[in-house]
Amino acid sequence: MKKKIAVIGLGNPLRRDDAIGILLLQYLSQNKKKLSKTIDFIDGGTSGLNLLHLLGDYETVLLLDAVDFKGSTGEIKKFTVDEIKNQKIQLFLSTHEPDFLTVYALLKELDRAPTRLVIFGVQPKDISYGTRVSQEICSFLPTLQKQILEEIQSMTKSL
Amino acid sequence: MSKDFSVHVEHVTRVEGHGNIILDVKNGKIEKLQWNVVEAPRFFEAMLRGQHYNELRPITSRICGICSIGHSLASLKATEDALGVKITSQTATLRRLAIHAENMQSHILHIGYLVVPDLFGAGSVFSLLGKHTDTVLKVVKLHRLANEMSDLICGRTIHPIRLVVGGFSLQPTEKQLIQLKKRLLEAQELTMELAPVILSVAGNLPSFTRETEYIGLTSDEEYSLYEGDIASTDTGRHPNYREYKEIMQEYIVPHSTAKYAKHARESYMVGALARFNLNSRQLHPVAQDIASLFKLKAINYNPFMNTIAQLAEFAHSIQDSISLIDILVDQGIKQEKPVKPAKKAGRGVGIVEVPRGILVHDYTLNSQGYCTKANCIIPTNQNHANIQKDMEKLVPEIINRPEKEIELTLEMLVRAYDPCISCSTHYLDVSFK
Incomplete structure (x- = not known):
């Protein structure tokens, strides 16, 4: 039987703003008393195909990640995989290990995909190597944390 | 035969990184042939400088999404070597389980x-x-078990958290280990079912050979993954691990941004085939049976057989894990606290075998326990020159074949090495409907 809800942060703290998914996850995990008890908080890092079983074990998955959607730095967008136009190209030009879109596609083929997958993408500025996020992301962080907490509270209160 | 063609494979798919294969042929002659790695300088060493020793392991576990346990263990061994930490035998056994x-x-x-x-x-x-559902489902099951084993021993599927300087922050319980053993026994059966399926198509592995040097860890005690001396198929054993730079001689090439490495020859190979070539006699009999099934014998000079060496190692890791669990259960697993450092300053070198080959971390810590100097030698960088040399021998042997076949064979060669290039970000670039 599948577990209820996973909030999974993706990204790499060694690639500056790519850490945003992990930073938001850490914040939510520290504030888990304000959220549904059925939520598991998972640091997915850059696990690629190793995400397969983590994603497949839940009915609802909420992903936090840095996503370049050509928005302004720190802008947050909530979307589903079905809304992505260029997902097929991404499957074959992922930067290293297959990304979560590949994993999701494979899970669908295996009939193990979560019933609901929502991605919260934050527009990064700088994903070069380094352990510090950009000043812009740093200054937006409190707002992003508040926003994501409220979103997830409202999305999961009935689950 | 005289012909003109080009094979330009950019960002080889299903490989973790950015690697380009460039082949230009004019009038049947090779004009350009390059294994070209286009990664940004990674600056990992710079990121470690100025960090307290307790932070080195968590940072290095993020270098690679696949080898995060290996980087953690190399990091801990280097830190513990610098600080005079002697871990307990239980910790050493649990770390061996983690590496398996x-x-x-x-x-x-x-x-x-x-x-x-x-x-x-x-x-x-x-x-x-679609066509071989049962085979894929077996792979998925085995993959799940390996993920769950990482989770149990290290506290996470990837980017472990329980591995700390001096030991573990939390140990698995006896009950959990017994449960894991049951799963490993099932996994062994699945592996034995999977092996003949792979054997049925193993004829499609290109029969190519090129003599080269193989480097890895070796030990009198075991098939070496966690501990051992550096060894080479050309020059034998090199017990002074702190002098690893005499063996792994890194250098820069103009066509690639990644570092290359050489030792006794122009290039050498690390990874499962290197370990097999050095230590196959110490593999568990079940793993040796798998190797025999595929007629894999040391020394084997076919890089495509790296995958078969991995399959043999997979079976070995299952069997050895079962033996390690038996030891832990017999001795009674204790919730031990991590061993505290004997000193704060010093230089330490940690070497382990990770899936893609031998990995070195080398740290210098100051009297406050902060890192002042770091060096990491990554397996994939040690293999780049060998990939290039393989291509230089392989292409003339297949140059008269159809272009698509040449392209696929070169891609398969790169994939055989399982390179991890710029293994660091999954950052998505999307547009919406």
């Missing part, structure tokens, strides 16, 4: 999701799923 978990995780991922589709001519695991 990662070896299994990475090998089944490489074998099942990347190489087997090539062997079946399926193009990708997606196409394979």
